[in-house]
Amino acid sequence: MHDIRAIREAPEAFDAALVRRGHAPMSSEILALDEARRAKILASETAQADQNRASKEVGAAKTAGDEEKFNELRSLVAEKKAEIxxxxDEAKAQDAALTDLLMGLPNLPYDDVPDGADEDDNVELHRRGTPPDFGFTPLEHFDIPAVKPGMDFETAAKLSGSRFVLLSGAMARLHRALGQFMLDVHTTENGLTETITPVLVNEAMMYGTGQLPKFGEESYKTTTGQWLIPTAEVPLTNIPNGMTIEESYLPCRYVALTQCFRSEAGSAGRDTAGMLRQHQFEKCEMVSITHPDASDDEQQRMLKCAEGILDRLGLAYRTVVLCTGDMGFGARRTYDIEVWLPGQDKYREISSVSTCGDFQARRMNARFKPADGGKPQFVHTLNGSGLAVGRTLIAVLENGQREDGSVLLPQTLHPYMGGKTRIAPDGTLM
Structure with a gap:
């Protein structure tokens, strides 16, 4: 959420930043509502002072036996009480309206974020690795002979509907191996604290990270009023919700491997084949809670953590900085990592690493107490995929495919696969 004081001090800058995100200027509407709210509060305080003064005079009039004055003052007290x-109530209503308005506005981009309308305007930073040269036309993951026995979309559709998958045998083991490999690297080498979180959260937690109120249709709400998490960003980021922590505790770095659930509203017809876009998927999520002065460096560190997983797997990828028109609602700057998928002959997103500044912290009221004893400040929050397990599975399968229909596994996964190095064309591990 945005700082109303910052909008009061620099409304033109606020509007200019919104326009960069493709949003209409909003400062006039915000400040008019803010001014009306403050006027009601001032009027209430004035009425309260009048009531207090009249209440003191009531006793004096009663003592003096001035019945007319007594009745007049008693009526004034009742009138002021009703006015207050x-x-x-009017101030509370306007405060709620102002909060709703601010809650629905996206975060403001940092100055170094490139301007643009959509993904075509993202700026490539670098490429790592070389896409394999097969000597044959590579297949998409779901058409590879070694994959078909263990990747069942028809049974999943019978069980749950479209955009679900049932993995078995080598596919299930490879999927599990990837998740465990990611967790091991992030906890033993990257210094993240492994965390097991609920996958159901209260509505306030969805507001805290910005999924609500604007994007409720993209997630699943239960009959109990709880929400299935779209990513572990929600529970991890909300750990300091409503708290003021000591500066010495920062940074807090978490990682969680969880099931994630997204309705994929608005994505009809996109990536319907295979595992690329599912309603239920697994992701290794990284979240950092930092001091404001450290958040830029922390984003670079998190980016390297995510890229390092792909380096270990020997997968080619490129890293881009998203333009203003392609960033997520809560981000101030986002780096996307796109892995090479031979079956599609293109790079596809496998991780987003975003810094949100104090945008989420204000929604959560998450602060830290400076070591020098100064006034509590809002923390900065960051999140990133490290990585999406299903999409990593796709990349491993497509890049490891061989002309005979088998799949060669990355060496770094061999210990997680019981020493097996390949999936045979019939789907068995070799």
């Missing part, structure tokens, strides 16, 4: 109640 009305003004307070």
């Amino acid at each position: 109640a009305r003004l307070t």
